[in-house]
Amino acid sequence: MQDKLNEKLSLLLDDELDSQQGLDLISKIKIDADLQAKFQRYQLISQTIKKQDAYPLNPGFSDTLQQRLRAEPAYLLPVKPPMSQSRKALFAVAASLLLAVVWLLSTQQQQTTDLYQVAAIEPQPIEVQIDSGFNDYLQAHDNSVYVTNRNFSQAYTRVVGYQQE
Amino acid sequence: MVIFFVLPELMRFNSVYSIISTNLVNQHNNSEQLDQDLVRRVQRGDKSAFDLLVIKYQHRIVHLVNRYVKDPCEAQDVAQDSFIKAYRALPDFRGDSAFYTWLYRIAINTAKNYLLARNRRFMDYELEIDDAEHVENALQLRNLDTPENLLMNEQIMTVIQTAIDKLPEEMRIAITLREFEGMSYEEIAEAMDCPIGTVRSRIFRAREAIDEKLQPLLD
Numbered sequence: 001m002q003d004k005l006n007e008k009l010s011l012l013l014d015d016e017l018d019s020q021q022g023l024d025l026i027s028k029i030k031i032d033a034d035l036q037a038k039f040q041r042y043q044l045i046s047q048t049i050k051k052q053d054a055y056p057l058n059p060g061f062s063d064t065l066q067q068r069l070r071a072e073p074a075y076l077l078p079v080k081p082p083m084s085q086s087r088k089a090l091f092a093v094a095a096s097l098l099l100a101v102v103w104l105l106s107t108q109q110q111q112t113t114d115l116y117q118v119a120a121i122e123p124q125p126i127e128v129q130i131d132s133g134f135n136d137y138l139q140a141h142d143n144s145v146y147v148t149n150r151n152f153s154q155a156y157t158r159v160v161g162y163q164q165e
Numbered sequence: 166m167v168i169f170f171v172l173p174e175l176m177r178f179n180s181v182y183s184i185i186s187t188n189l190v191n192q193h194n195n196s197e198q199l200d201q202d203l204v205r206r207v208q209r210g211d212k213s214a215f216d217l218l219v220i221k222y223q224h225r226i227v228h229l230v231n232r233y234v235k236d237p238c239e240a241q242d243v244a245q246d247s248f249i250k251a252y253r254a255l256p257d258f259r260g261d262s263a264f265y266t267w268l269y270r271i272a273i274n275t276a277k278n279y280l281l282a283r284n285r286r287f288m289d290y291e292l293e294i295d296d297a298e299h300v301e302n303a304l305q306l307r308n309l310d311t312p313e314n315l316l317m318n319e320q321i322m323t324v325i326q327t328a329i330d331k332l333p334e335e336m337r338i339a340i341t342l343r344e345f346e347g348m349s350y351e352e353i354a355e356a357m358d359c360p361i362g363t364v365r366s367r368i369f370r371a372r373e374a375i376d377e378k379l380q381p382l383l384d
Contacts, residue, residue, distance in 0.1 A: 010369040012221075014343060015196035016350055022199040026217040036220065041376050041383065043224035045325060049344040054321035055231045056383060058241050061223060065245045066216055072252060074210045 009039050013046055036062065200264035207255050215252050222265060223248075226272050233276035237314055243279050247272035324382055328375040339364055340371035 008025050011017045017025065029035045040057055048054045200221075206214035227244045234240040251271045258267060329337060335357070342348045342356060350368075354361040 006373065007365065007369045010372050011365065014350065014368070016365070017199075019198040019202050023202060023217070026203075026220060029220055030213070030216055038376070039220065040224065041379055042372055044321070044383075045372060045375050045379065046344060047224055047228050048321060048325050049329070049340070051228065052322065053228075054318045054325075055224075055228045055237065055240070056317070056321065057223060057227055058238070061227070061241055061245070062219065065219055065223075065248055068245060068249055069212065069215060069219075069252060072212075072249065074212055 005035060006038060009035070009042055013039070013042050196265075197263050201260060204255065204258060204260070204264055207252070208258075215248075215255070218264070218268075219248055222268060225265075226268065229269065229272050230276045233273070233280060235314075236311070239279075240276075243276050244272065246279070247275040250275060320382060321379065324378050325375055328378040329371075332371055332374055335359075336367045336371040336374070339367035340375075343368055 005025075005028070008017065008021070009029075012022055012025050029039055044054065044056055200218065203214045203218050207218075223244070226247055227241055230244045230247065231237065231240045234243050247268070251268050254271070258264070329340065332340070338357065339353055342353045343350075348356070350361050350364045353364045353368075357364065
């Protein structure tokens with residue numbers, strides 16, 4: 001049993017345990033002084049082989065640090081309260097309804113605007129400014145001249161043969 | 166020293182360097198996933214989860230701080246301060262980098278600030294995360310060690326070296342590939358042409374054998 005645990009310490013040191021196994025083992029290390037001492041020695045061996053330099057920890061290092069940590073308050077992240085499924089569904093329905101209402105309103109408003117626009121159109125008189133001198137000239141020189149000043153009718157002037165005569 | 170002793174044996178495993186490092190990535194993922202789980206627990210108010218992070222990283226942080234602060238007692242105080250600072254800053258930790266990388270930076274800054282505050286000379290060079298724990302500067306820094314520390318260091322290193330030398334060949338190769346080469350168990354299994362379970366067992370038994378020699382010295 002102890003050998004198994006020690007072997008797991010070796011695996012933990014080499015990052016060969018998965019997250020859950022690592023958590024379980026570290027929790028055991030925390031409450032087992034022998035296991036903790038063993039893990040520290042494994043760490044020392046590893047560091048010494050790697051770096052060719054040895055820095056053993058003071059025996060009370062962990063205890064002192066844990067005492068200091070106990071004096072610290074818990075620093076919490078602001079956590080958003082989880083939303084329940086029924087509330088999520090309610091929000092979804094409300095959002096859908098709101099969207100439908102907005103769409104309907106905008107459609108109706110569009111139709112009304114079109115009607116107003118059609119009704120608002122009135123025939124615009126076209127003012128034709130005809131120089132009376134020019135009119136007289138045209139009449140005097142025959143050809144076909146139909147010029148009136150009546151609204152909605154456009155002056156039609158035939159001048160094709162003017163220069164040729 | 167060990168690497169030269171074992172090098173001829175390693176040469177037989179010429180396929181070592183051709184192995185894809187996917188396993189190494191998985192290995193880091195395991196570690197980072199575990200760290201993330203622990204960090205999340207701390208952020209939810211579970212203070213004990215931080216103790217677990219301390220247990221996991223205390224040795225590495227003390228070792229790191231010792232490169233700046235040469236007095237072992239002071240170095241361990243600074244290492245503790247680093248953990249406390251990390252705990253206080255943990256709500257701001259977004260997980261953009263690995264937890265250890267983040268903790269490492271805090272430890273380096275704490276050590277530098279400590280030395281500045283004490284008007285001490287310190288090594289004013291930036292160590293990058295990948296090479297900070299390497300041994301290039303160890304000799305230079307060791308000159309500042311006290312004789313007692315030097316003696317203790319020497320004793321520990323001698324005990325470990327002797328224990329490694331006395332290991333059976335397959336155990337010595339396995340632990341060397343693991344610690345020196347940083348190879349994953351799967352890579353070692355492929356290099357040594359044996360099942361991964363055998364690698365686990367060999368590395369574990371190698372550590373046990375070394376620990377057996379080391380424990381009386383530390384007690």
